[in-house]
Amino acid sequence: MAIRVIVRLTPAKPKAGEEFKLQAVAQHPNEPGTRKDAEGKLIPAKYINLVEVYFEGEKVAEAHPGPSTSANPLYSFKFKAEKAGTFSVKLKDTDGDTGEGTVKLELA
Amino acid sequence: MNRRAFLKTTGAALGTLAVAGLPALGQGGKLEGEDLANLEKALRDTLGKGFKDLTPSELVKLNMPAIAESGANVPMEVEVNLPPAQVKALHLFADKNPTPRLATVLSMKALPYYASRVRLAETTAVRAVVETQDGKLLLASASTRVTVGGCG
Numbered sequence: 726m727a728i729r730v731i732v733r734l735t736p737a738k739p740k741a742g743e744e745f746k747l748q749a750v751a752q753h754p755n756e757p758g759t760r761k762d763a764e765g766k767l768i769p770a771k772y773i774n775l776v777e778v779y780f781e782g783e784k785v786a787e788a789h790p791g792p793s794t795s796a797n798p799l800y801s802f803k804f805k806a807e808k809a810g811t812f813s814v815k816l817k818d819t820d821g822d823t824g825e826g827t828v829k830l831e832l833a
Numbered sequence: 834m835n836r837r838a839f840l841k842t843t844g845a846a847l848g849t850l851a852v853a854g855l856p857a858l859g860q861g862g863k864l865e866g867e868d869l870a871n872l873e874k875a876l877r878d879t880l881g882k883g884f885k886d887l888t889p890s891e892l893v894k895l896n897m898p899a900i901a902e903s904g905a906n907v908p909m910e911v912e913v914n915l916p917p918a919q920v921k922a923l924h925l926f927a928d929k930n931p932t933p934r935l936a937t938v939l940s941m942k943a944l945p946y947y948a949s950r951v952r953l954a955e956t957t958a959v960r961a962v963v964e965t966q967d968g969k970l971l972l973a974s975a976s977t978r979v980t981v982g983g984c985g
Contacts, residue, residue: 757931
């Protein structure tokens with residue numbers, strides 16, 4: 726099942742040379758494998774363990790989150806605005822499910 | 834009591850409360866919720882180094898809330914005051930979590946910054962370890978008091 730990802734930039738239209746945040750929010754339970762269901766059985770672990778950020782096809786940042794990430798997680802990175810282009814954030818979880826979200830960087 | 838005097842006294846009382854309420858360094862410079870044995874294992878697994886090899890540094894800034902109502906969703910933020918080219922990786926740990934390693938970040942072209950929301954099992958010390966290109970390990974610590982755990 727594809728993971729839904731929403732990516733946004735703050736500020737939405739940075740000036741050239743300005744720092745901006747890229748925030749990605751995913752729809753994912755991020756089960757750490759330590760929680761129990763109503764019957765006391767352990768819920769198997771299923772969490773996002775790879776976050777990759779690409780800018781115009783080039784990898785610019787990478788994170789390897791562990792099981793202790795909240796459900797519907799947020800990942801935020803900071804960049805310096807140089808030129809306009811497209812960011813894409815790719816996620817992968819422990820079951821091999823993937824998701825991708827994109828956002829366009831436009832300079833003010 | 835007139836209004837001015839009332840504000841003065843309550844303001845002062847609140848001020849002292851705020852200072853006393855900070856979960857700052859406890860006795861002997863220890864952070865609340867410290868568990869070095871658990872942390873040491875995770876450090877060895879991730880970095881191959883122990884807690885003694887880490888240098889506390891002002892260059893690393895770790896922002897955690899002092900109190901989190903729910904451990905299932907705790908915002909965290911790390912910022913490193915170093916040129917991006919000098920930072921190799923950023924590692925985050927929570928002492929008391931069953932899996933202490935929260936995340937590892939490689940910011941190749943990005944600025945050395947990372948923010949996320951994490952699960953904390955209980956009141957714990959949180960560490961940010963920055964691996965620099967010249968092999969140094971810089972440490973920043975914070976402590977978050979958790980009311981309801983997020984891992985069980």
